[in-house]
Amino acid sequence: MIGALLLFATVALGLGALAGRWSSRPWLLLTLAATAALAAAGLAVGTGLAPDWDWRSAFTLGGQPLHLRLDGLSALFLVLLAGVGAAGTAYAFAYPIHTHSSDHGAPARGRFWWNGLLFHLGFVLVNANGLHFLIGWELFTVCAYFLIVLDRRKWAVRQAGWLYLAASHAGTVALFAFFALLASATGSWDLGPLRTRTELAPLFWLALFGFGLKAGLFPLHVWLPSAHANAPGHVSALLSGVAIKMGVYGLLRFSGWLPVPASAGWVVLGLGALGTFAGIVFALVQTDLKRLLAYCSVENIGIILIGLGAALLAPLTADGAWGRLALAGALLHTWNHGFAKALLFLGAGAVAHATGTREMTRLGGLWRGMPVTTLTFLVGAASMAGLPPLAGFAGEWLIYLGLFEAVVGHGPAGWAAGPAVMALALAGALALATFIKAGGLVFLGTPRSPAVAGARDPGGWMRGPLIALAVLVMLLGLVPFAAAPLLARAAGAWRPLAEGVTASAPPLATLARFHLLLAAVLLAGGVVLWRRTRAQGVTLGPTWDCGYAQPSRRMHYTAGGFSGTIGGWFTWFLRPARSLRRPHGPFPDRAFTREDPRETVLEDLVRPTGAGVLRISTAVRRLQHGRLQSYILYILIGVGALGLIVLFHGGRS
């Protein structure tokens, strides 16, 4: 049954990719059918309706027999892929890429690569052969690259695409080493549980680099902001919602199947806490709406890794149940962040398309013209900020619970859990500020330009995914225990354990009661407010204007001004670009101050390192000059060195 569903999805995606070259409607139907099949397969395995699916074929690809398996962990990510994929497909159907770039082939290309990306993401998820995993991994990277540079006539887009491709390849190098060493140690490319082979533990560091880079783990996130900001809305949604989660999947998969070094939990927890904090601080000071969302993804990957790190630490302590709780939180947060962030990117794409800009300082007052986008975006933003009763809070709450238990249980893990809780709480507060900034500057207030004032909600095919995802985010918040069986199966697939598998269900049921109560209270409050405004009528007037007779839209908060105070605390870390011209003389003419966020890690760490490597290699390249005499000298030196080695060490070899 599972096999048939996956086969159907494969065929539908392939046919859709072909049909999409000419026409969009058959492509839409086929791709939606494929995502439905993927969701059905994932849900069937995830909820336990169907047993784990394991399929070996005699058919070989690259000399290796095909080996597919779908277990609880894969199923969880497969459902995420299907959900975000379906929403993105419907959105892409109506998203007019070519209106901005006059590139009429772009939509057809986009449909082709979109199906390619969906297929290879799914292929990686159900794969149990190292070689095929690598092939799928590389192909999904390439598909994503072509989707990022869909609007290829813009220089910034090509630059972002190049950075993405270069960074991804750096990660793939580590994964090549990882899989090749694994295969040479075990004698087979076949993947599966190998927890007893303790000599394989150091391979985890390679996996952490390779998968961490794809996940956007701080400080390996350098490719992420520009790629997410410059891709079309649905592509950013799939990248942020699913593609970077593939890094998380890889880390979960191989930390579950292979033994890990003793320090792995500490490192993952530490990197997670660092990423959570750094990601949200960078997100707060961004002025580009999609960059803000991208940095927020860095933060959420950090949160997920805190959960994973706690799960890796827990077996070191006597009572390891709290690790399971944190892991369930990480898994739930993977879903929540995937759906909510997809919703936000789709909303941001709609805003960018309607207004032609992503600069928050130029937007404002969109709630009048785009009520659906505004409402759904605010639902996503509230969820991302971790506000109950929405989905974002549920996952974080499980992680909190796990970490609290670790703190209460004392021991060395408690020392790690304490700072992690603090980082999580600090990041939660900053996330709230970030999304107040994003929501407030973009949607509230008055429009700052005629183009923004004339912006309208997008058409039905773009509104539909927004509404569907917003409903899903609310449902996941109100009835989070619905996800508990999937979490339990996924945690069981991660590392089989007899007890504590369903640890997440009771806390989630408690949380659901609280969330439902809160939702009822909020709803009642909303109804009361609405009735009173209806009864008394609303008079529109200016807000308190600080004594200015004519408040203009130039007095709005700018994006930099809104986050200026909090951003100022972290200047040492953010290192923004500042330019200042002071007023001079009794009649000053022009004066301004400007502060722009920079890609600090990229510009201050990666670029200088790269420049150093380039200098060294340029110097080495001078050896290749074409003068025969020197080449002969090289040979002489080489032979002489070999002779000396043989002369002095030959007898001992």
Next chain:
Amino acid sequence: MNTSGLNLLIGLAMGLNLLALGSGRVSSLIRAVSFQGMALGAMPFLLSHEFSPWVTLVAIATMVGKGWVIPLLLGRAMRAAHIEREIDPLIGFVPSLLLGAGGTIAAIALARSLPLRPEHAGTLLVPGAVASILTGFILLIGRNKALSQVCGYLILENGIYLFGLLLIHATPLLVEAGILLDVTVGVFVIGIIVDRIQRAFDTLDTRKLTVLRE
């Protein structure tokens, strides 16, 4: 085995190495190579204990090939290609000579530290071979004209030939014949290449041939 006669010839070859390094004209360089080839060709007579027609044949062939045919070919190439008679060195003559002399001393020191068979320990075969190889390398590295480099290559081959003489008792003279063939082919090929380069680029100065490095 006539050790003193052999050592005399090898000493002569080593002296010719220095002469080759110090000569400022292409023709004298070719002459040095020619004399060295003849000295080397005579060595199998001194090394073998009894008369053998095969050894005699190879020795005569070596003397004729190294001492007469190859220098003749080089001389013809020099005239045909209108090469300037003056050598334009990359490493000057005095530094070349110093390097060559240092190399010769180092070769003798090296030969002392090598575990040689007793019958070879008394001869200059190994130091001569190493010194010739080093001289060949110095000529290859330190000269700009392709023809001088061919001479360096020939001296290098002579060094390898000297090493080959160590094995004269263990292996048939086929080895020497093979080396001889090797040299002939090498010179043949280089002669053709020199001719082609001369026609295509109108120069034999290897400094001007660096555009082909990619």
